[in-house]
Amino acid sequence: MNTTWGARMRKTAVLGLSLTLMGSALAACSKGSDTSAEKRVLRIGFLYSSQDSEQYLRQQYTDSYELMHPELDIQIVSALNYDDQRFQEQPDPSKPVAQPDPYEKLKEMLNGTNPVDVVVLDSSGTNYLKRLVQDNMLKQLDTIIQEKEFDIDDYVPTVINGIKEAGDNGIYALTPTFNSAALYYNKKIFADAGVEVPKDGMMWDDVFADAKRLAKGEGAKRVFGLQMNRWGGDAFNDMQQYYLPALQLKMFDDKGEKMTVTGPQWEKIFNTFAPLYKDKIIPTGQDMYDNGATDGKQVWNPYQGDLFINGRAAMTVAGYDYITELTRAKEQNAKNSKVPSVDWGVVTIPQHTENPGYGSAINLSALMGINTKAANADDAWEFISFNNSKEWAKLKSRSTYELIARKSMIKPRDGHDYNVEAFYTLKPVPPTSLDLEKLYREKPGIYEAQYLGNQSLQQVIEGKMSVQQALKDWETKGNEALKRTNDGTGEGIARPLG
Structure with a gap:
C-alpha cells in the first residue's frame, strides 16, 4: 500500500550538492532560455503531498530541471493532501475516519478544469498505472520514444517488463529509480557448517532447508538460519512481507464477504511457517533483542538487534539500502574491533515453484506518465526524458537507498565486490486490482x-x-x-x- 512519507525522505541524497556537476553533465539537456518570453506552465501531479513535502518533491524531481529551463513555471499539484487528512476531525473516536478514494482523486487531478501535464506515481504506482491505462488517461510513450530516439535498451529488463505488464505490453510511463530486496548470507556460517552458499534463483523450500541445517545454539548465543525481517516482527507479518506477494493468494473473496483461507495452499503455508518459528529457525522480534548480555551485564553494541551483522543469522532478507549498513559496519570494525561486522554475499530473493521468476519486493518508485489531457504535452515529455536520461542517472547513481533503472549505472558501491544483479534479475509481481x-x-x-x-x-x-x-x-x-x-x-x- 502507500509508502510512508518518512520512508520516502530517507531515499534521496540532497540534490543541492550536485549543482556544480549538473552544469556540465546536463548542459546538453538544456534548451537554453529566453527570460523575456512569457513562461510556459508545466504542472506536475503527485498522488500525495503536503505543504511541507513540496520542498522534498521539488528537490527530488523538479529543481534541477527548472534551473536548466527558466522559461518554465513548474507547479506541484497533489491528488490528496496529507494536511487535510492530518487535520480531519474524528467525531467518534471509536470509528475510523472515512478516507477518500485515492484513484477517484487521481482522476480528478487528471480530468479537472486545470489538469496536470505529468503524473508521478510512487512505489505502489503500478496498480494505479494499470488502471489509468485501462481508463485511457495516459499517453502511450512507445511512439514518442521511437521518434525521439530515446534509449530504453539500457533499462533494466525487470523495470521495462514491469511497466509493460502494467500497460498491456505498452509503455505508458518511465521511472528513473526502483527499489528491490535480496537474500544476504553470512559466508563464515556457511563455511563452518560445510553448507554450500546460496545461489541466484533458489526456491523458498531450498532456503528453508538450508536454514534448518545452519541454526544452532541456545539463548543469547543462538544462531538462526534465516531472518525474514531485519526490523523484527512475528511469523504472520514476516510471511506477508516477502513470502505471500508472489503467490498472489487471497484471504477473502473479491467482495470482501467470505474468507478463503482453508484448503491445501493455506495448509502448506501454515505447515511451512509454524515449525520455522517454533523451532527457532527464524527469530521473532523478541529474539532479535535478546542478545548482547554477558553474565548479566549489557555489552556495548551499536548494532544491538541486528542479528545478521552480529553473526547470529545465517541469512536475511533485506533491501538494497542494507548494503550501506553492512559497509559502514565493516569500515568501523577496521577502526574498532568491538564493532561487529560480517563477511557477506547476496543473491536473488527466493522464488516460489508455483510462480517462478517473480521477486516479491521489486517496486518501481517514481513512474512518470503524460496525461492524455495535458495542455503542455511537449514539455511534459522533455521533463520525463530529462529525469530518465543517462546524464541524470549518473548523478542519481550516488543514491544509497534506490537502484537506478539504467543497468549501465548499476554498479557495486565504492569499488566493493558483490552480486548487484541479484537486485534486478527477477520480475516484479504483476499489479493487483x-x-x-x-x-x-x-x-x-x-x-x-x-x-x-x-x-x-x-x-x-x-x-x-x-x-x-x-x-x-x-x-x-x-x-x-x-x-x-x-x-x-x-x-x-x-x-x-x-
Whole structure:
C-alpha cells in the first residue's frame, strides 16, 4: 500500500550538492532560455503531498530541471493532501475516519478544469498505472520514444517488463529509480557448517532447508538460519512481507464477504511457517533483542538487534539500502574491533515453484506518465526524458537507498565486490486490482479479519491447535468480522492514514 512519507525522505541524497556537476553533465539537456518570453506552465501531479513535502518533491524531481529551463513555471499539484487528512476531525473516536478514494482523486487531478501535464506515481504506482491505462488517461510513450530516439535498451529488463505488464505490453510511463530486496548470507556460517552458499534463483523450500541445517545454539548465543525481517516482527507479518506477494493468494473473496483461507495452499503455508518459528529457525522480534548480555551485564553494541551483522543469522532478507549498513559496519570494525561486522554475499530473493521468476519486493518508485489531457504535452515529455536520461542517472547513481533503472549505472558501491544483479534479475509481481485497495478502505473490518490470521498461526506455533483447526478458526472468526463490517455493525481496525 502507500509508502510512508518518512520512508520516502530517507531515499534521496540532497540534490543541492550536485549543482556544480549538473552544469556540465546536463548542459546538453538544456534548451537554453529566453527570460523575456512569457513562461510556459508545466504542472506536475503527485498522488500525495503536503505543504511541507513540496520542498522534498521539488528537490527530488523538479529543481534541477527548472534551473536548466527558466522559461518554465513548474507547479506541484497533489491528488490528496496529507494536511487535510492530518487535520480531519474524528467525531467518534471509536470509528475510523472515512478516507477518500485515492484513484477517484487521481482522476480528478487528471480530468479537472486545470489538469496536470505529468503524473508521478510512487512505489505502489503500478496498480494505479494499470488502471489509468485501462481508463485511457495516459499517453502511450512507445511512439514518442521511437521518434525521439530515446534509449530504453539500457533499462533494466525487470523495470521495462514491469511497466509493460502494467500497460498491456505498452509503455505508458518511465521511472528513473526502483527499489528491490535480496537474500544476504553470512559466508563464515556457511563455511563452518560445510553448507554450500546460496545461489541466484533458489526456491523458498531450498532456503528453508538450508536454514534448518545452519541454526544452532541456545539463548543469547543462538544462531538462526534465516531472518525474514531485519526490523523484527512475528511469523504472520514476516510471511506477508516477502513470502505471500508472489503467490498472489487471497484471504477473502473479491467482495470482501467470505474468507478463503482453508484448503491445501493455506495448509502448506501454515505447515511451512509454524515449525520455522517454533523451532527457532527464524527469530521473532523478541529474539532479535535478546542478545548482547554477558553474565548479566549489557555489552556495548551499536548494532544491538541486528542479528545478521552480529553473526547470529545465517541469512536475511533485506533491501538494497542494507548494503550501506553492512559497509559502514565493516569500515568501523577496521577502526574498532568491538564493532561487529560480517563477511557477506547476496543473491536473488527466493522464488516460489508455483510462480517462478517473480521477486516479491521489486517496486518501481517514481513512474512518470503524460496525461492524455495535458495542455503542455511537449514539455511534459522533455521533463520525463530529462529525469530518465543517462546524464541524470549518473548523478542519481550516488543514491544509497534506490537502484537506478539504467543497468549501465548499476554498479557495486565504492569499488566493493558483490552480486548487484541479484537486485534486478527477477520480475516484479504483476499489479493487483485497485478493487482490493478499495475494499480495505471502505471495509475496515477486513483488517480485523486479516489480523486474526496472526492469532491462528500463533496457536499452531504454540502447539495449541493443528493447522486445520487454526485455519478453520481463522475462517469462522474472519467471516464474523466480515459480516459485521458488511452489515455496518462493526468498528473494525482502522488502517493508519498515509
